[in-house]
Structures are given as structure tokens and as C-alpha cells.
Amino acid sequence: MPSANAPRLRASWQRSEHYGVPEDEVNPVFSGSVDTESLLYECGLEVLRGLQATLANEPISLMLTDSEGLVLSRICGDAGITKSLDRVHLAPGFYFAESNAGTNGLGLALADRTPSLVRAGEHYCTSLRGYTCAAVPVLDPLSGALAGSVNLTTWSEQSSDLLLALAQTAAGHTSALMLARASGRQPRPVPRGEVYRMYSERLDPPRLSAAWQHPLVEAFEAMRQGRTVLVTGESGAGKTALAALARRELRTRERLLNARPPAPDEVRQWLRVWEPELGKADTCVVVSGADTLPAWAASELAARFLSLRQDDGVAPFVLTAASDAVPASLAPIVDTVVEVPPLRLRPDDVLPLAQHFAHRARGRPAQFTPAAARALTAYDWPENVKQLRRVIQKAAARSGNIDLQHLPAEIFANAGHRLNRMQALERDEIVRCLSQPGATVVQAAEQLGMGRATVYRKLAQYGIDVQRFRS
Template sequence: MAHNLGTSKVAVPPHFPSIDSADPAELELRHWLRVSWSRSRDALGETDEPTADYVEQVPVDTVLTRAAYPVLSALSAEIDNEPVSLILTDASGTVLSRHGGDRGLLAALDRVDLAPGFRYAESQVGTNGIGTALEVGAPVVIDGSEHFSGLLRSFSCAGALVTHPLTGAVLGVVDLTTKSEHMNALLLSFAKLAAARIKERILDDANEHDLAVLSDYHAVSHTGQPVIALGDEVLMINALTQQQFDSHDQAAIIDRIRDARGQAKSFTMLTDLPSGATARLSYQPTFVGDKLAGGIVRITEQLATRTAPVVTTPILRAVTGNSAVWRRTVHGVVESCRRREWLVLEGEPGVGKTTLIQAAHEHVSGTHHLAVLDASTLGGEDLLAHAATELAGGSDLAVLHAHTLSDNDLDELSQLLQEVEQGSLPREPWVALTMYPQEPSATSALLRLFPKSISVPPLRYHLEDIPELVPALLRTLGAPDLTLSAASLNQLSRLAWRGNVAHLRSVLYEIHRRRRSGVVEPDALPSECRATTRRNLTQLQSLERDAIVDALALHSGDKTAAAQALGMSRATIYRKIRGFGIIYRASAVQPMPE
């Protein structure tokens, strides 16, 4: 059935009045549109001809495109004779496809870059049916002079959001655009219809993996317990999770369970939250046949921790951080040392396990000697000989990287420590081991001698400590006169820090190597800090990312000049900028906000 979208005309409204108008009735009228103009002016200034950036090649295989293309092709056939174009964008406003429209309309759309690959976010081109629908979070109609940009005032458009039927996440926008003289009230209805049909198609096409995860999620949700579902296209949080945990705790929980993706075995872990509470996260994988589909995480809050007295964390030399998760870790290590309770400290490389042990020992035991032996650099025989000598001499002992020892060396170390535990020495020493998490169980016989185990959180779990960590690390590097601006600290707080505190220290060392004093702004940070991709990069990808960042900085954010300097096409550099999470402007190159 053909829909008459182009024959019933309405008068184009007069030029949209100043957003500074003091007329109360005028201010009340379509308040969201007035706010949109205000946002547009803040983003674009007074320019009347902003242009869309070309972002990347059109993606061809996403949840949205798989569902939308057959729907839009069918709908465009219904309006084949109408001067209207059906436009699909992703959640950032990047145009993915255009369907329908006569030759004159398509030529006009090309002149304003309303074409596949160009980004029509409100911050790029001002008020429009795509970007403003995304900003408002609801269907909108923008008619003629209601557009912020003079280039767009010859068009009228209606945009409707496309959301995922399982997660509710915004996937994109369906926009109908026509010349303003063809404006018709049916535009918005048709856009809503298209969005609804795409949503139905997504649900029909939902793969069996996500449906299996969804089924488990609903089954567990009915038990009255906070639950989160993880799948290929699913991240769902039930109402109880939202009610029981505030937004900061929810974000922390999601950070902790993100590493659970791809895990085929059940596990349970305790995690400290920003509120001071402790949550037990129990992960159960979901399978379709023998293939992993995702998993369900049940959350149990350890309620006593919210009402327990606030623990005063001792101030340790060389240890910095004020987040709840870090304070609890420090307190646990100090108390273990104070009670002379043998301790295993687990954690990823570079989290600060050795620093914690040494600082806690210095705080508790003062001048008493702590022997620190690194199993990764000493041979097994040398380590055992040194350990026996130090223990016999009355020293406390820390064995680093115990997981690197062979099974035979672990057995011998276990025998040595068993003798110590049985009172073979005049003074019972404090002994601590450091290990990486999830190592093989060959150390289990040894670990039975250690009643206490503490997991040191990776830096990405307490990024709020970076503003304190940075000046402390700069002092250890001999750079007390070097400071990072608030914008630079904000950028560092957006990174994944796969190498943890050791990685942060190496970045600060690189900054210090280049300059000795002053304030470091974002454009003076190393290349790797000006891109915020969360995926692990190969060495070649890291080099490519750094080269793009440096080229953009050298050419003041000019993407075309940077692409030419690197010998790549304009489309390629746009695609890689987005893939690496690089954001750019005329004066600097910055990370993309998350």
C-alpha cells in the first residue's frame, strides 16, 4: 500500500526565534527544541553552516543492519513515488543507508552530506531529526527553519529511535527526510512504524545464544535476587540490582564482571564497592549445546559492611589511594602483618603487590628486616637456599612470583615453611607470597600453610585513585615540579591500564623524560594516552595508533593532511580513528569520551 507523504503541504514556520527570547509563552512552546538550539550553539558557536564529519565505511553486518535493511527496502517500495528518503543511522548518528527518494532529493541530500558514512549528531550539524532524536531520547519532527543550520532549513525530517527489544539499548535512528515544501504530518508516524518493524525483526532474528541467556536471566530474576545477564548482544540488569545498588556501585559491578565474558566455568568472587559495601558475585555460564552463550551473575550484598564502623586505613609510605576498594586492600595487608598471619597476595602484574607488602611491613615492624626474594629471577635452588638462610637469621620473608616455581621447588618450599610453622625457629616469622590470579593448582599444598589470601585490585577497578597516584609517582621519579592538568588526569582516568600501576608509572616516566617541570596538558601526553580503545592491541596496532595520533597532532587535527602524511586514504584514517578511540580537534588530539 502506498502512503501519501508528499501531497499534503503545510506552511513552513517563520525563522525560529532567538533562544534568548524572554516571552514566557514562547519559551514554553516546544521547550525541548529550544534546548536543542542551545546545545547546538554551545557545540558549534555562531556558525550557520556546520558540516558533518565523515566517520567510517558503512558497517555491513550488525544487529541493526541485519534487521533494518530488509524492513527499509520493503517500506521504501511502498513510498516509491514520494519525494521522501528513508535514512538509517547508528547510535552515534552515523548514516548507514538511504532508501528511496527521487533524484532531485538525493542530490540535495548529497550536497549537505546526509549520506552513508557521515555523522549527523547534533554536535556536528546542530538541531536535526537524527541527532536531536538521539539527544532527546524520543521521536521528533524538525520542520524547515527549526533546523539550527541554514544549510538544512530547506528540509523537513522525522526521526524515531530503534532500540534493542531485549536490552533496551539505543541502536540507531530511522529518519524520513523530504524537502520542507513537502512536509506532512504522516512523516513521524511512518518513521515510528519503520522503527517498530525493525525492532520486531531484531527480536525474530535474535540468535539462540542470546535467547538462552535471556531465558536463564528471567528464571533467576524470579527468585527475587539481583541479577545481571551477559551475552554476545545482551547486558541486562534487573530492577532489584538497580534498586539495591546506586549508579556508582552498579558501574563498579559491571566493571568487575566484564572480565567474565567468555568464561566457561562457574566462579564466585567478592568485590568492594564505592559505597563501602562488599558484593558476592556468582557467575554461572549458559550453554547452547556445547557452545558457550554467555552467563548469569547473581549478586549478594554483604549487608554488614554498610553498617559496620568505618575502618581507619593506616597511612603507608609509598602507598597512595583513597578509594574504598584500595583502602580495604591496604587495611587487610596491614592487619595480616600486624597479626603475623601468613599471607598470599594475588593480583595481575603491576598492581603493586610488592609495594604493599614492603610498606605494610615497614609500618608494622619498623626496622625489622624483610627479605624479598623473586622466584622469577632466582633459580629454584638459589631461592630455597636464600629463604632458609634469611629465616634462620630471624628475617621475615616475602617470596615474589611464587607461581613461577617448578612443582619440585614448590614442594621443597612447602617443606621448609612447614618446619618453620612447627616452631623450628626461635622467632616465628611473617611470610608473604605474591602470585598471579588463576594460576594452576600446583601450589595448593603450599597454600594450605597460608590462612589469609587477599586479591589486589587492578588499577581499572579504582581509577578514582589516579589523581592521587600521579603526583605520588612523579615524586618517586624525581619530578616534584611536574604536574598534570585536570584535563590530563581526566584522560588518564579513561584508560584501561592493562599494565596497572606499573604501566602508569612508565607513562609518567616518559612524560618526565621529555620535560622536567610545568603543567602537562592533554596534547603533551604520550600517544598511547590519547586513544581510549578497551581492546588489547598487538604491537603493530599500537605502533599504528601512535603514528595516527602523532600525525593528527603534527597537522593540528587535520585528518586529510594526516592521512596523506601516513600514506593512507581519508576513509581509512577515519575508520582507524574510530576503531582506536581517538578524538581530535584543531588544537589537540584527545581520547574519545566513553
């Protein structure tokens, strides 16, 4: 049993008991298919092979898993430990999450989304106590989502001082290599370090379509009835905004806070600072990204949430997540799941939102030409409302009468594949020339120093629709 100074391990043992994991052996779950085509697999395997070359004479097994604990690959030059790991099913094609194997290095790293070292007797299953396991989560460098983990396992009597450091290095190199091979896409911004922020809106929100109003009313009614609400949807779709608007309808003068999860290694400090706000009168906390919380943090929040209920029975908190797949400890708390549809399914909302963001950016209304309005409405908005807000803020900073030339090239193109930096620059130049008032393909070709046939070929290559530039 973990010592008293290991709260994460104790919490993991409790979860293992809850899952019904046998204490004497791993409950093997085998998958007949392993994704060997993913960027994680390609980059992780390359990094682990390089690391294994430096550890050729060491009894260390290097493994790569997906986000669910499925072992994707295993590299080891020691026949003894390889055969031993086969006997406990720590091998490609087997799941080794906490729910299958109890407390173990990679399962704990995935559950808590933080580097983890589990030694000998700290394992829940007795059959694993002959090993020491160090594992580190690998995050997708573009989305920030949990992609998988790197796991290093050795005999329990071996020195483990450097094992976790090696795993951290391998995970970092894997994430960096994934970014380098993402064909010019920009990395996800790092967390801004804010613990929580006041949610306020200086302008009345625009009247949006029924596709937005329906989940808004659903959330309001659920809150009014004292039900705990989880708002789900794609990143940037407006989950926090919908939760806040529903609370504003319910309690006009309520203080609204938005707590957004930080980097995994900062979660404990993050909780310690803002969690006391939950107990304050006339305060509601919107806890964003509940699905990204480490298992231990979710358990602590769940216990706190269960003790909270305002005088009229209304829960003083709302959760948001990408889907309803929140940590197991939070799932029983949720009474109602409300889904916010992505912006591409709400084309009637694009222009009202654009006008709202322009007004907010300039402090006064802005105008959109018909051509600009058509271009905005026709775009798919893969990053949803967050992307629309960013585009409009930049356009409104340039002009109060927003036309095609004030919009970025991304609005006019749909290449269907990732572009490298040179391709993106070329696309942007073509769009810049075509967005000039009255510009034609012939004039754009002259400005670019290209033949007309070449420009038409480039238009097809980058998915640029010339009709979007017509007035």
C-alpha cells in the same frame, strides 16, 4: 623407586602417594573437550608434525599437553606404541598430570616447570614402566605463564640420550612460533637474574581509594594476628607494594626483602642464596610469584615456613601470586588470602599514583594538564600499575608539565585486537598529530597526507577517541 641421587623424582613419588594414585595403573580422567583453537595448539601441532616427519621410522610418540596435563594431540607413525599408549590412556582427551598418573615425564615437567626425563622403573605406576618419557614445559612468550608441555615417549629399552634434547628443541620452536604469530606484541622480558632485592620507598606512598585501603587493612590485621598472608591479583596490580606497606605499618623498622622467581632452571640456585634470609631477626621476605614455583621448590619452602615464627607469633614471610591456586604443599600454610583489585577498577588511584611516580622519577613534583589527567584516568591499564609507572617515568623525563604529547599512543587507543608493526606505527603517528596543542582532525589529515575520511576511518579502526585530545 628412584635412586638416592634423584631428589626431584623422590619428591614426585611422595606427591603421587599423597594424591592416592594407584601403584599398578593410571587413574584415567577423560575430558570431552580439547581446545584446538589456542595458539599453543596451532603452533605446537605444526612443530610436532615437522619433527615427526624426521622420525617417521622411529617408535616415538609426540604429544602436546595444556598446563593441566590434558593431552591435546598425539602424533605417532608406529602402530605398536600407539596401541600400547591407548591402553594406559596416554591419548588426546585424557589428563596425565601427577595427580592422575603419578610420576611421569610430562607430569613432572609441569609440576617442576623444568625439562624432565623419566625412564622405565622411575615411573610411579607399574603400567608405565615399559616407557621412557621426555617432556619440556612450553611457556607463553608474552606472559611467561605455563602454557603446556611437549612430551616424547618411546619404549623403555630404546636409547633415550637424544629424547630430551629433541623435546627441548620442539618446545623452544613452539614458543618461538607462538611469539612470531602474536601479531607484533612485544615478548615478555627475560628474568633479570636478581636473587632478591631490598624493598624500599624513598617517598611516602600516596593516599589511595577505599578499593586499595580495604585489602591493605585486611592484610595488616591478618599479619598482626599472626596469620600467614597470600596477596593475589593481576600482574602489576601492586601485590608486593601492598604486602610491604602492611608490614611497614606492623613493624616500622623491619628489613623487607622481595624474592622474585627466576627462570625455571635457576630456581635451585635462587633458593640456596636467599632462603637463609628467612631466619634472620627483624627480616620479612615477600616471596613473589608463589604460584609459578616448581612443585619441589614449593615443598622445600613449605617445610622451611612451618619452622618459622617470630617471638610475637608473626610470620616472617608473605606470599604473592596471581591467584590462590598455589602449589598444593603451600596451600595449607596460607591462612588469609587478600586480593588486590586491578587498576581499571580503581580509576581514582590513577592520578595520585601518576603524581607519585613523576615525583619519584624527577626528584620533585610534576604537573599534569587537565587533558593529560583525563586521558590517564580514562585508560584501562591492562598491565596495571606497572604500566602506569613505566608511562609516567618516560613522560616525566620529557617534561615537568605533562601534557598529551608527552604520553604514548597506547593511552589513546583501544583497537580491540592486536596490531602488527605497521599498524602500530600508523596509530602512533595519528596520535602524535592529534596530541599537538589545538590540533584538529583536519590538521592531522594534512600532516599525515591522508584524506579526512581516511583519518576518521583509521580513528575507528584503532579505537582512538578524539575527545581525549580536547583541552
